[in-house]
Amino acid sequence: MAKAKSAFVCTECGAEFRKWQGQCNSCQQWNTLSEVRLAASRPGGAATVSAGRGGYAGDLSREVVDLGSVDLTEVPRLSSTFDEFDRVLGGGLVPGSAVLLGGNPGAGKSTLLLQTACKLAQARRVVYVTGEESLSQVAMRANRLQLPTHGLKMLAETSVETILAVAERERPDILVIDSIQTMHLEDIASAPGGVAQVRESAAALTRFAKQSNTVLLLVGHVTKDGTLAGPKVLEHMIDASLLLEGGADSRFRTLRGQKNRFGAVNELGVFAMLEQGLREVKNPSAIFLSRNEEQSAGSLVMVVWEGTRPILVEVQALLDDSALGNPRRVAVGLDPNRLAMLLAVLHRHGGLFTGDQDVFLNVVGGVKVLETSADLAVLLAVVSSLQNRALPRELVVFGEVGLSGEIRPVPSGQERIVEAAKHGFTRAIVPRANAPKRPPAGMDVIAVDKLADALEAL
Numbered sequence: 001m002a003k004a005k006s007a008f009v010c011t012e013c014g015a016e017f018r019k020w021q022g023q024c025n026s027c028q029q030w031n032t033l034s035e036v037r038l039a040a041s042r043p044g045g046a047a048t049v050s051a052g053r054g055g056y057a058g059d060l061s062r063e064v065v066d067l068g069s070v071d072l073t074e075v076p077r078l079s080s081t082f083d084e085f086d087r088v089l090g091g092g093l094v095p096g097s098a099v100l101l102g103g104n105p106g107a108g109k110s111t112l113l114l115q116t117a118c119k120l121a122q123a124r125r126v127v128y129v130t131g132e133e134s135l136s137q138v139a140m141r142a143n144r145l146q147l148p149t150h151g152l153k154m155l156a157e158t159s160v161e162t163i164l165a166v167a168e169r170e171r172p173d174i175l176v177i178d179s180i181q182t183m184h185l186e187d188i189a190s191a192p193g194g195v196a197q198v199r200e201s202a203a204a205l206t207r208f209a210k211q212s213n214t215v216l217l218l219v220g221h222v223t224k225d226g227t228l229a230g231p232k233v234l235e236h237m238i239d240a241s242l243l244l245e246g247g248a249d250s251r252f253r254t255l256r257g258q259k260n261r262f263g264a265v266n267e268l269g270v271f272a273m274l275e276q277g278l279r280e281v282k283n284p285s286a287i288f289l290s291r292n293e294e295q296s297a298g299s300l301v302m303v304v305w306e307g308t309r310p311i312l313v314e315v316q317a318l319l320d321d322s323a324l325g326n327p328r329r330v331a332v333g334l335d336p337n338r339l340a341m342l343l344a345v346l347h348r349h350g351g352l353f354t355g356d357q358d359v360f361l362n363v364v365g366g367v368k369v370l371e372t373s374a375d376l377a378v379l380l381a382v383v384s385s386l387q388n389r390a391l392p393r394e395l396v397v398f399g400e401v402g403l404s405g406e407i408r409p410v411p412s413g414q415e416r417i418v419e420a421a422k423h424g425f426t427r428a429i430v431p432r433a434n435a436p437k438r439p440p441a442g443m444d445v446i447a448v449d450k451l452a453d454a455l456e457a458l
Helices: 083-089 109-120 135-144 160-170 195-212 233-237 284-288 336-350 372-387 413-422 451-457
Strands: 005-010 033-038 098-103 126-130 153-156 174-178 215-220 240-245 252-260 268-274 277-280 299-306 309-321 329-332 357-363 395-397 427-431 444-448
Touching: 005 195, 033 195, 083 240, 083 252, 083 268, 083 277, 098 109, 098 195, 098 233, 109 126, 109 135, 109 174, 109 215, 109 277, 126 135, 126 160, 135 153, 153 160, 160 195, 174 195, 195 215, 195 233, 268 284, 284 309, 299 372, 299 413, 309 372, 309 413, 329 336, 336 357, 336 372, 336 451, 357 372, 372 395, 372 427, 372 451, 413 427, 444 451
Parallel strands: 098 215, 098 240, 126 153, 126 174, 174 215, 299 395, 329 357, 395 427, 427 444
Antiparallel strands: 005 033, 240 252, 252 268, 268 277, 299 309, 309 357
């Protein structure tokens, strides 16, 4: 009987080592190596793979082809029945692709996929595999959400070998795995959720999806810092990685694309969690702009670009005298390090000192702003709170602020101004390079080059 071998695998990059060491030589991370047991090698030749619906035989007799002779016919996509879901995916589900959906517990991952599976099962062959819940629990949720349950094939199983055997027999168009952390292979001598189990289980399922031209939807857990649990190599195996964000105290959920081989990265879809499940929000700007009638100091609307569309969101700033030697800098929805840098620019090039103030910043609606076009709006909101003077309700601002105090242009500036005009805004402070030659009707565009010009325009 062959002796079982073990290796040490890095949970961050997936690199393997024969012995344990404190630091990974590949990604330079500390204390990320964990021991996994490898399956004993089996005698005999190389394994063969049977051909599936996609026509892939897995043999070595294939010939290389010229890139210019490859058929450029677009692969038909399958609609997920959610326009916001299709937007994040780049237009729909691609046959033979593997999509990983991550998120915090309670964000709505299983709810979103169950709604999608039940609706697609009315016209497609769908198999839903649950490894965390029983079939009765899934049926109760579907009944509570008033979903059409006829036609959806269910399987409560955690063995990848059994799942592949059932999928080979059923030949589904869409295969849902909830979740990948509960799956395991018999040949891997480690507990489900370990580095080796997650990696090899995902590899086996992805291989089947490519061979059989099946859409594979995987549910993944996240860690406390919001990153996907498991080995980092898992994100390289799949074709699209989506993250469903939203706190338990908010009824809005944002679906953001972190990796997508078939569409734009960082695309954003907005959903609302209701009693009947997730409902897509067609006009996110109208949701995020539900402000009070009386304008308060420190509140300002900015235009951010998410994927392929502009979204108007409100940023709020609150400055208060600090009783500590080191004033606090708290930013919710924005990068706290960038906030500290912008406050230094405001002091150096705007002449306003905030070193004795606690600065609190919040983006309304739970949206996370990742781009730099919010710099100018953040600084003007800080100035408004510092001087306790409310800004006009019809004012919208966007632009990047450099370390020398210059206002840099941002991509898609014209589209941002048009979107603001559609929602009734009549005044805008923008970088000079983004100022249109012919502003929209009723829109007064103020172009600025320096931070001092923007402060004077207020």
